[in-house]
Amino acid sequence: MKLVIAQMKHETNTYSPVPTPLARFATGAAVPPEGAAAVAAYRGTGAALAAFIDLAEEAGAEYTVAIAAAAWPSGPVHDDAFEHIAGRICAAVERGCDAVLLDLHGAMVTQSFDDGEGELLRRVRAIVGPDVPIGVALDMHTNLYDAMGANATAIAGYQTYPHIDVYETGLRAGKAVFALLAGKAAPAMAWGNRPMLPHVMRQASDDEPNRALQTRCREMEREGALAATLFVGFPHADISNAGLSAVVVTDGDPALARRWCDELLDAAWREREAFVYRVEPLAQSLARAKEFTQGPVVLLDHYDNAASGGTMDTMAVLGGILDAGLEQVAAFAIHDPQAVQQMIRAGVGAELTLPLGGKLDMPSIGRKGEPRMVTGRVKLISDGRFRNRGPMGRGEHMDMGPTAVFDTGRVEIVVISRHQEPNDYACLISVGIDPEAKRFLMLKSRVHWRAGFKPITKAIVECAGVGVCTSDYSMLEFRHVRRPIFPLDPI
Numbered sequence: 001m002k003l004v005i006a007q008m009k010h011e012t013n014t015y016s017p018v019p020t021p022l023a024r025f026a027t028g029a030a031v032p033p034e035g036a037a038a039v040a041a042y043r044g045t046g047a048a049l050a051a052f053i054d055l056a057e058e059a060g061a062e063y064t065v066a067i068a069a070a071a072w073p074s075g076p077v078h079d080d081a082f083e084h085i086a087g088r089i090c091a092a093v094e095r096g097c098d099a100v101l102l103d104l105h106g107a108m109v110t111q112s113f114d115d116g117e118g119e120l121l122r123r124v125r126a127i128v129g130p131d132v133p134i135g136v137a138l139d140m141h142t143n144l145y146d147a148m149g150a151n152a153t154a155i156a157g158y159q160t161y162p163h164i165d166v167y168e169t170g171l172r173a174g175k176a177v178f179a180l181l182a183g184k185a186a187p188a189m190a191w192g193n194r195p196m197l198p199h200v201m202r203q204a205s206d207d208e209p210n211r212a213l214q215t216r217c218r219e220m221e222r223e224g225a226l227a228a229t230l231f232v233g234f235p236h237a238d239i240s241n242a243g244l245s246a247v248v249v250t251d252g253d254p255a256l257a258r259r260w261c262d263e264l265l266d267a268a269w270r271e272r273e274a275f276v277y278r279v280e281p282l283a284q285s286l287a288r289a290k291e292f293t294q295g296p297v298v299l300l301d302h303y304d305n306a307a308s309g310g311t312m313d314t315m316a317v318l319g320g321i322l323d324a325g326l327e328q329v330a331a332f333a334i335h336d337p338q339a340v341q342q343m344i345r346a347g348v349g350a351e352l353t354l355p356l357g358g359k360l361d362m363p364s365i366g367r368k369g370e371p372r373m374v375t376g377r378v379k380l381i382s383d384g385r386f387r388n389r390g391p392m393g394r395g396e397h398m399d400m401g402p403t404a405v406f407d408t409g410r411v412e413i414v415v416i417s418r419h420q421e422p423n424d425y426a427c428l429i430s431v432g433i434d435p436e437a438k439r440f441l442m443l444k445s446r447v448h449w450r451a452g453f454k455p456i457t458k459a460i461v462e463c464a465g466v467g468v469c470t471s472d473y474s475m476l477e478f479r480h481v482r483r484p485i486f487p488l489d490p491i
């Protein structure tokens with residue numbers, strides 16, 4: 001038995017000015033790893049790719065990892081990057097295989113294709129023909145198109161947000177394919193969507209309404225579904241199919257797959273009002289933050305996070321914290337490679353005043369980048385590399401690029417050169433900051449911070465700043481998403 005395994009992961013924020021060339025999918029190299037290098041990078045981690053590798057090895061199958069390409073969310077993927085990644089996958093498939101296992105995101109928009117995954121799957125299916133099974137693991141933020149369902153054999157998506165079941169999702173997608181190869185199952189799949197854009201700040205799987213929806217997916221799997229998935233979707237993508245969808249795979253029962261899929265979609269639709277988020281003005285949030293005496297209190301800069309395609313360099317929330325005089329604060333992070341280089345030249349211990357952040361303009365929301373002059377001392381310089389502790393992205397190697405900690409006396413600001421969501425405790429520990437010793441943690445995140453920091457957090461204050469991950473949908477121009485759609489239109 002011969003398998004082709006590959007990874008192509010990107011969540012595209014079509015409003016983001018952050019470019020997405022091939023190098024964004026590679027760490028410390030010009031191109032993403034392939035073959036043995038890809039296996040070495042992911043084996044034993046919490047990735048879906050790692051689950052595919054484990055399943056192949058347990059089955060004694062011959063396998064090749066065509067490419068392992070993952071990048072933090074950003075603007076549309078450059079055509080040459082997509083063609084490189086898809087080309088490596090198709091070249092491996094063309095050499096012949098009995099099955100294909102793909103670790104994808106499900107919300108990739110390229111310069112030429114609104115549905116990057118559908119385009120990849122269409123090409124792979126055209127090579128292998130109708131009979132070779134294709135198993136696909138997808139992120140809960142998938143924006144589902146028919147081309148994905150029509151060209152895959154079995155799709156499984158994450159059932160947690162923060163995403164802490166990525167490996168298990170790989171197992172579910174992979175096992176359905178192995179069962180088919182062994183003649184023990186005949187996957188039958190149904191999928192669909194509803195015209196709604198659940199707000200990202202209301203999508204967490206430990207909060208309602210998503211908790212109950214994901215619980216029902218797991219129940220369906222206990223009742224015999226090979227995989228049951230409710231995708232909450234990614235709204236910061238101005239494409240026709242952004243929003244909520246579902247896919248259910250049963251063993252040989254298309255009618256049941258259809259019924260269960262519709263049940264999930266109808267249940268989500270009934271809860272659409274509960275997926276709406278209401279924004280609190282920043283001044284009010286910061287005034288509220290001052291009242292807390294016990295830390296750490298998370299000050300959540302949810303308009304500008306890396307895991308939703310933010311520039312990660314807007315200064316509104318951090319500026320508000322500095323102006324309010326909050327003390328014992330750690331801030332993660334400001335993406336500003338120029339400032340890091342300036343601090344490296346100055347050296348550890350140097351005092352300086354520099355323009356921080358605000359390097360990228362954000363034409364989609366009509367804002368220029370606004371750096372802020374900040375005075376402080378260079379506390380630490382590092383290479384920005386660390387390994388996730390988990391539970392999210394367990395064991396995966398992270399690379400923030402050259403990194404500095406800038407200490408204003410009241411606020412320790414982590415300044416990085418490559419985007420990084422603060423979803424893991426190690427992002428602060430690795431730069432010498434003990435989060436539990438702080439009164440406030442300013443985190444540029446939406447929901448993923450909970451994976452690493454919720455256990456130590458005493459309180460959470462959501463801070464509406466500035467950025468292309470804005471939680472205020474009225475700031476975004478939706479030109480291509482299908483209309484009417486809730487909550488943009490009354491339905």
Ligand SMILES: [Zn+2]
Nearest residue numbers: 139140141163
């Ligand atoms: Zn996601």
